[in-house]
Amino acid sequence: MNNVSVMISDVIKSVLKGVDPPVPLHEPSFIGREWQLVKDCLDSGYVSSVGQYVDRFEHELAAYLGAEHVVAVVNGTAALHISLLLAGVMPGDEVIVPTLSFVATANAVSYCGAIPHFSDSERHTLGMDAVKLGQYFAAILQQDGDRWLNRNTGRRVAAIVPMHTFGHPVDMDALNEVAGQYGLPVIEDAAESLGSRYKDRMAGTLSSLAAISFNGNKTITTGGGGAIVIRDKALASRAKHLTTTAKMPHQWQIKHDEIGFNYRMPNLNAALGCAQLEQLPRFIKQKRELAEQYQQAFQDVDGVEFFHEPNFAQSNYWLNALLIDEATYDRNELLAQLNAEGIMARPAWALLHSSPMYQHCPRMDLSMAQDLERRLINIPSSPFLVEGNKDA
Ligand SMILES: *Cc1c(COP(=O)(O)O)cnc(C)c1O
Numbered sequence: 001m002n003n004v005s006v007m008i009s010d011v012i013k014s015v016l017k018g019v020d021p022p023v024p025l026h027e028p029s030f031i032g033r034e035w036q037l038v039k040d041c042l043d044s045g046y047v048s049s050v051g052q053y054v055d056r057f058e059h060e061l062a063a064y065l066g067a068e069h070v071v072a073v074v075n076g077t078a079a080l081h082i083s084l085l086l087a088g089v090m091p092g093d094e095v096i097v098p099t100l101s102f103v104a105t106a107n108a109v110s111y112c113g114a115i116p117h118f119s120d121s122e123r124h125t126l127g128m129d130a131v132k133l134g135q136y137f138a139a140i141l142q143q144d145g146d147r148w149l150n151r152n153t154g155r156r157v158a159a160i161v162p163m164h165t166f167g168h169p170v171d172m173d174a175l176n177e178v179a180g181q182y183g184l185p186v187i188e189d190a191a192e193s194l195g196s197r198y199k200d201r202m203a204g205t206l207s208s209l210a211a212i213s214f215n216g217n218k219t220i221t222t223g224g225g226g227a228i229v230i231r232d233k234a235l236a237s238r239a240k241h242l243t244t245t246a247k248m249p250h251q252w253q254i255k256h257d258e259i260g261f262n263y264r265m266p267n268l269n270a271a272l273g274c275a276q277l278e279q280l281p282r283f284i285k286q287k288r289e290l291a292e293q294y295q296q297a298f299q300d301v302d303g304v305e306f307f308h309e310p311n312f313a314q315s316n317y318w319l320n321a322l323l324i325d326e327a328t329y330d331r332n333e334l335l336a337q338l339n340a341e342g343i344m345a346r347p348a349w350a351l352l353h354s355s356p357m358y359q360h361c362p363r364m365d366l367s368m369a370q371d372l373e374r375r376l377i378n379i380p381s382s383p384f385l386v387e388g389n390k391d392a
Contacts (some may be wrong), residue, residue: 066085078261090158099354132365192316262350294306305322
């Protein structure tokens with residue numbers, strides 16, 4: 001096994017030639033106007049809850065996405081939390097989330113007092129399997145007035161949260177159709193997929209509510225940060241209100257009309273975000289070039305598949321992924337070897353339904369996600385790794 005593993009690291013190195021180890025999985029780059037805009041923000045004195053950069057960031061992001069409304073918040077998890085509240089998720093409800101996801105997808109459901117209900121993945125997108133979900137709903141959902149209950153638990157199923165895994169768009173048309181049959185709101189967890197396209201539309205605009213993340217390891221960063229993308233105007237003002245402590249607008253009076261959240265993105269982070277947004281088209285171009293080079297380098301390598309974007313999508317390739325044939329390679333040995341050589345690589349997240357806090361939650365058959373989790377590894381994906389752009 002060792003000999004074949006050596007070969008995989010050689011293939012990766014042939015793509016990363018000229019880059020000195022250690023090579024991280026995903027590093028931010030600040031090669032545009034980041035210093036300038038952050039300095040301008042500091043000079044203005046408005047670094048937190050007041051200032052022009054938050055509005056500017058929201059407008060520029062909305063324009064980039066072709067979205068109606070964007071509300072900037074402190075992180076992607078907060079964006080998911082508020083989106084679920086806006087979709088009407090109540091304590092005691094169940095919300096369908098993929099088991100193959102970052103823990104935030106399920107945690108946001110828990111913050112609403114609701115229960116994550118785990119769904120399986122589809123082989124060609126890594127995301128929620130619409131066909132399987134449709135069959136599952138037909139078997140377990142029971143109508144109760146205008147609500148649909150899980151007949152096994154008696155609880156209302158209130159929403160579905162598909163996630164675009166590693167930036168690759170899930171089949172949203174198929175999922176929207178399944179959700180539509182039961183009148184369920186769809187919230188896109190687009191945390192990883194800023195700049196990815198599904199058919200001719202941007203990830204984050206494919207349902208009425210979406211959450212994006214600008215954490216330091218995502219495609220662009222605000223340090224920490226997130227955004228809610230919203231179609232409906234009234235819901236967008238409600239999102240603004242809820243994320244700014246539900247303070248009633250008034251020149252001097254400080255009065256709140258419900259329990260809100262201090263989730264607003266600080267102006268300082270938004271300044272960084274404005275500069276990063278200017279770099280986004282270039283980052284995506286570079287990341288897609290890097291993926292293309294990995295794809296070519298791995299095409300004749302037996303026992304490993306470079307995960308390619310679904311045919312209806314143009315992915316941002318946030319994190320490149322390999323699928324390992326277990327008969328040929330030992331995944332953990334391979335990971336140990338890559339990391340020992342300074343090539344940062346890691347497995348996918350441990351499946352959410354197997355973590356202690358979620359192991360008793362309802363779930364469907366999860367065999368595809370289980371297979372993917374055993375075989376998938378992520379490899380270095382920073383935009384500047386692409387050949388010819390290293391000194392840019
Ligand atoms: C990063 C991420 C989030 C949460 O974003 P934070 O900004 O870190 O809170 C949510 N869901 C997925 C799938 C993510 O990858």
